[in-house]
Amino acid sequence: MSADPCLRPELPSRLAGFEHINTYFDKMHGVHTAKLLPGEYYVTTDSEAVVTVLGSCVSACIRDTVFGIGGMNHFMLPVHKGENQTWGGSIVDHVTRFGNYAMEHLINTILSHGGVRKNLEIKLFGGGRMMSGMSDIGAQNIQFVHDYLRQENMAIAASDVSGNCPRKVYYFPMTGLVRLKKLRSLHNDTVVERETRYMQEISKAPVAGDVELF
Numbered sequence: 001m002s003a004d005p006c007l008r009p010e011l012p013s014r015l016a017g018f019e020h021i022n023t024y025f026d027k028m029h030g031v032h033t034a035k036l037l038p039g040e041y042y043v044t045t046d047s048e049a050v051v052t053v054l055g056s057c058v059s060a061c062i063r064d065t066v067f068g069i070g071g072m073n074h075f076m077l078p079v080h081k082g083e084n085q086t087w088g089g090s091i092v093d094h095v096t097r098f099g100n101y102a103m104e105h106l107i108n109t110i111l112s113h114g115g116v117r118k119n120l121e122i123k124l125f126g127g128g129r130m131m132s133g134m135s136d137i138g139a140q141n142i143q144f145v146h147d148y149l150r151q152e153n154m155a156i157a158a159s160d161v162s163g164n165c166p167r168k169v170y171y172f173p174m175t176g177l178v179r180l181k182k183l184r185s186l187h188n189d190t191v192v193e194r195e196t197r198y199m200q201e202i203s204k205a206p207v208a209g210d211v212e213l214f
Contacts, residue, residue: 034050039075041074050170059074062121065120125160128161166183
């Protein structure tokens with residue numbers, strides 16, 4: 001049942017730096033929802049949701065289980081080891097296309113707004129093999145994020161990764177609930193085209209079904 005529009009909550013105040021993230025009111029869930037594209041991430045201290053669609057990309061959903069602050073990232077490439085690591089004064093940048101930056105900045109943003117490292121709960125999604133004829137970027141992303149979390153001594157609370165289906169992921173940082181829908185192959189072309197286009201763009205850019213509950 002959709003939410004009563006008369007009971008629609010006010011748009012939450014965004015943390016500084018996330019003003020550009022597209023937000024809409026999700027009638028089905030009755031919450032304001034931030035929609036992530038590849039290379040973006042979002043952190044909130046309010047009762048709202050974050051949603052994205054994943055092919056070969058991976059998203060980490062991370063929150064402080066005590067204070068409720070949390071968010072999601074969406075990264076395309078595992079790691080960048082270049083020397084040019086400037087951010088250009090922006091909290092979100094092309095640099096978040098790389099998993100190491102996406103993970104570090106998602107975690108650090110949560111901690112800088114009151115989160116505590118020992119309280120963090122981490123859930124992982126995506127990493128499908130979507131682009132035939134190319135290297136298995138999804139598997140590389142999965143391997144990276146597992147290695148990263150192992151090195152940081154951080155446990156994975158839940159995950160749904162690999163396979164060949166796109167995933168639509170809704171994350172509710174306040175409660176930690178994830179609603180995941182594996183999309184039919186009919187929709188694969190849109191996801192593949194978007195990720196292929198994004199891959200081409202970031203390679204040139206300088207570095208500055210069923211719903212499952214988790």
